[in-house]
Amino acid sequence: MVKTVLGKLLLGLLLVVxxxxxxxxxxxxxxxxxxxxxxxxxxxAIADAKPGDAIEVTGGIFTGHLDIDKPVTLIGIDWPVIDxxxxxxxxxxxxxxxxxxxxxxxxxxxxxxxENSGIAIQAADITIENNRFENTLFGVYAKNGHNAVIRNNVxxxxxxxxxxxGDPIRIWYSQDVLIEGNxxxxxxxxxxxxxxxxxxxxxxxxxxxYGLHFMYCDDATIExxxxxxNSVGAFxxxxxxxxxxxxxxxxxxxxxxxxxxxxxxxxxxxxxxxFLDNRVGVHLDTSPREVDSFGxxxxxxxxxxxxxxxxxxxxxxxxxxxxxxxxxxxxxxxGGGGQLKGNIWSVNGQGNYWSDYAGYDADDDGTGxxxxxxxxxxxxLMQREPSLRLFLYSPATNAIDFSxxxxxxxxxxxxxxxxxxxxxxxxxxxxxxMPQATGETWFIFAVVFTAMALALVLLPRLTRKRYIFPQPxxxx
Amino acid sequence: xxxxENILVLTQKELYDARRNRWFMLYAVAFxxxxxxxxxxxxxxxxxxxxxxxxxxxxxxxxLVLLIVPLMGLxxxxxxxxxxxxxxxxxxxxxxxxxxxxxxxxxxxxLSLALIAALGIGFGLTAFxxxxxxxxxxxxxxxxxxxxxxxxxxxxxxxxxxxSAAVQRGSTAIGLALFLWLLLVxxxxxxxxxTALVLQLDVQQLFLAALVNPLQLFKIAAISGIRSNLEVLGxxxxxxxxxxGSALLPLLLGLLLLWxxxxxxxxxxxxxxxxxx
Numbered sequence: 001m002v003k004t005v006l007g008k009l010l011l012g013l014l015l016v017v018x019x020x021x022x023x024x025x026x027x028x029x030x031x032x033x034x035x036x037x038x039x040x041x042x043x044x045a046i047a048d049a050k051p052g053d054a055i056e057v058t059g060g061i062f063t064g065h066l067d068i069d070k071p072v073t074l075i076g077i078d079w080p081v082i083d084x085x086x087x088x089x090x091x092x093x094x095x096x097x098x099x100x101x102x103x104x105x106x107x108x109x110x111x112x113x114x115e116n117s118g119i120a121i122q123a124a125d126i127t128i129e130n131n132r133f134e135n136t137l138f139g140v141y142a143k144n145g146h147n148a149v150i151r152n153n154v155x156x157x158x159x160x161x162x163x164x165x166g167d168p169i170r171i172w173y174s175q176d177v178l179i180e181g182n183x184x185x186x187x188x189x190x191x192x193x194x195x196x197x198x199x200x201x202x203x204x205x206x207x208x209x210y211g212l213h214f215m216y217c218d219d220a221t222i223e224x225x226x227x228x229x230n231s232v233g234a235f236x237x238x239x240x241x242x243x244x245x246x247x248x249x250x251x252x253x254x255x256x257x258x259x260x261x262x263x264x265x266x267x268x269x270x271x272x273x274x275f276l277d278n279r280v281g282v283h284l285d286t287s288p289r290e291v292d293s294f295g296x297x298x299x300x301x302x303x304x305x306x307x308x309x310x311x312x313x314x315x316x317x318x319x320x321x322x323x324x325x326x327x328x329x330x331x332x333x334x335g336g337g338g339q340l341k342g343n344i345w346s347v348n349g350q351g352n353y354w355s356d357y358a359g360y361d362a363d364d365d366g367t368g369x370x371x372x373x374x375x376x377x378x379x380x381l382m383q384r385e386p387s388l389r390l391f392l393y394s395p396a397t398n399a400i401d402f403s404x405x406x407x408x409x410x411x412x413x414x415x416x417x418x419x420x421x422x423x424x425x426x427x428x429x430x431x432x433x434m435p436q437a438t439g440e441t442w443f444i445f446a447v448v449f450t451a452m453a454l455a456l457v458l459l460p461r462l463t464r465k466r467y468i469f470p471q472p473x474x475x476x
Numbered sequence: 477x478x479x480x481e482n483i484l485v486l487t488q489k490e491l492y493d494a495r496r497n498r499w500f501m502l503y504a505v506a507f508x509x510x511x512x513x514x515x516x517x518x519x520x521x522x523x524x525x526x527x528x529x530x531x532x533x534x535x536x537x538x539x540l541v542l543l544i545v546p547l548m549g550l551x552x553x554x555x556x557x558x559x560x561x562x563x564x565x566x567x568x569x570x571x572x573x574x575x576x577x578x579x580x581x582x583x584x585x586x587l588s589l590a591l592i593a594a595l596g597i598g599f600g601l602t603a604f605x606x607x608x609x610x611x612x613x614x615x616x617x618x619x620x621x622x623x624x625x626x627x628x629x630x631x632x633x634x635x636x637x638x639x640s641a642a643v644q645r646g647s648t649a650i651g652l653a654l655f656l657w658l659l660l661v662x663x664x665x666x667x668x669x670x671t672a673l674v675l676q677l678d679v680q681q682l683f684l685a686a687l688v689n690p691l692q693l694f695k696i697a698a699i700s701g702i703r704s705n706l707e708v709l710g711x712x713x714x715x716x717x718x719x720x721g722s723a724l725l726p727l728l729l730g731l732l733l734l735w736x737x738x739x740x741x742x743x744x745x746x747x748x749x750x751x752x753x
Contacts, residue, residue: 253703255707257707329535329708385672386710387672387677387678387679387711388673388710389708389711390710392708392709393535393539394542394665395539395665400666400669443607445600445607445619446601446603446604449597449600450597452596453597454593456592456596
């Protein structure tokens with residue numbers, strides 16, 4: 001009896017001691033020693049630092065290249081500058097656990113095949129946060145940088161022709177990376193290759209070539225991003241189980257011009273995104289690839305694109321439900337013609353909204369009573385002869401469609417049949433809002449032009465007494 | 477020689493007459509109403525997504541301009557000389573000490589200004605609608621669209637004058653104008669599409685053939701002004717943009733201006749030859 005009580009007491013004491021020791025060592029590690037230096041003295045400060053130290057850098061400009069090979073935390077205050085003098089990579093991070101926060105990284109070299117970067121990550125657990133990248137060819141380049149966090153940075157490339165710029169962010173063989181809240185503009189591609197479980201959230205990527213470019217990236221999550229005015233919004237290739245949700249993807253109109261392009265993608269889920277004013281909203285090529293896999297498109301808006309969803313003729317096993325197809329020049333297009341028979345356009349009695357649906361909803365259940373068929377004759381002709389696209393917007397195209405309605409003998413086979421078309425569009429609420437313009441200049445224009453036009457009509461009335469032909473000189 | 481004071485007086489008379497011309501008023505009201513309606517529909521849909529859907533508005537406006545503006549220009553032009561000739565007022569006008577060229581030019585300038593005023597009211601009020609819906613950053617593309625619409629209006633007016641100078645009766649002139657309108661708006665494009673399908677025209681041939689039609693000139697110019705490239709028009713558009721690049725817009729504008737000048741010169745020639753009867 002006594003023995004057991006004593007035993008418990010001893011055990012309790014041991015636990016208390018262990019916890020205390022644990023705490024104190026943790027505290028000791030956390031504190032480290034915080035040094036405060038100016039940017040010019042950074043290399044010395046890093047050389048002097050012990051692993052786990054924090055170095056506060058208060059302003060200043062460090063010119064040259066920085067190699068950090070121990071786990072330290074660099075905190076920039078008043079935007080200290082690291083300037084690579086237009087030569088090579090500016091900052092090399094070669095030890096795991098480094099954090100860099102609040103720096104301006106500028107002037108890398110511009111040799112593309114050496115991948116001159118602002119920051120090169122070559123180890124795991126590195127955090128790059130709140131930095132600005134100016135005139136760097138590549139921004140952040142992570143190779144084998146597992147668990148990297150790249151957050152709230154502002155990244156541009158050099159002012160070069162598009163193909164000669166570098167990638168604002170490149171993730172290469174790096175698992176579990178988080179890319180969040182970055183503002184990326186005028187780069188080439190944000191590249192994520194051979195990296196699993198990447199999360200890309202809340203970023204804005206604009207005026208680049210490929211907004212996001214994924215290859216061999218299984219289990220990636222892409223959400224709440226704005227992909228604006230790139231050549232291609234996001235291109236996904238050879239990956240499985242990718243989730244793309246709540247993104248706004250607009251104005252991507254380059255040579256490929258896809259909002260989202262899918263090539264050999266299995267089990268992808270594309271949910272509640274807004275695809276706006278792209279050349280092609282979503283482009284599908286051999287996706288899904290494997291027999292037992294699927295592609296799921298639910299609750300997206302495809303509005304004002306030249307083509308809402310474009311598919312290659314052999315694409316099948318995709319499910320479309322609750323999407324809204326609003327005024328795309330072509331709602332669904334098939335490259336080279338065909339019928340898209342193997343795809344499902346309604347799931348469990350939930351179809352999609354089609355702005356060109358001409359049916360009715362007599363029983364008032366929100367679902368149209370007639371099947372929606374996409375069978376415009378002019379679209380069919382365009383697929384046979386793509387150069388006829390030259391006549392887009394021409395009233396003659398409406399005449400052709402009208403004739404196909406009047407004379408069913410020339411009506412083509414429908415590309416898409418939706419048995420449960422929705423009567424009202426469904427708008428995703430969580431995707432980022434597009435920037436709003438103000439109407440002021442429009443008001444000025446409207447007032448000026450209406451006034452000028454009215455003046456043109458009224459002026460002759462006011463000057464009517466001039467309405468006499470001058471007398472010929474011979475009579476004078 | 478042309479006396480510009482005479483032309484100015486005739487221009488004023490024509491502008492004054494335009495206000496009493498029921499056709500002109502009908503077209504002006506119809507164009508304004510339809511443009512407003514289209515802008516409202518395009519924008520109220522777009523408003524749901526928190527964006528200015530002006531790309532869509534301009535696309536529908538292109539369609540509207542293609543349909544109505546040639547109709548306005550052709551019929552007003554066709555009625556101008558032939559109508560007065562039929563009423564006998566043309567003889568009275570020509571009894572004044574003015575030359576035939578002065579009369580024709582005065583009428584042409586006056587009606588052109590009237591058309592510009594009609595388009596100005598239409599585009600101006602539509603801009604109000606766009607402004608009320610939160611506007612859009614793309615006002616320059618709207619101005620480009622309007623500018624080309626004005627040139628198209630003047631070009632079709634010039635064609636109308638050609639018809640008017642050539643025929644005697646107002647009804648014949650209107651009939652011819654409507655036929656020409658159908659030809660330009662529908663049959664020309666339909667024929668070219670059929671030809672392209674049957675003869676397998678390559679993109680260069682197709683593009684050059686399309687340029688014969690002033691409506692296509694307007695459409696391609698308006699789109700390249702709005703989009704800053706022609707990818708929307710498929711392979712032929714890409715071909716045109718790659719081949720002509722930044723020279724494309726001046727080229728299209730130049731061709732469109734030829735459609736203004738040549739029919740007008742021909743009309744002057746015919747009018748001089750035919751006289752007031």
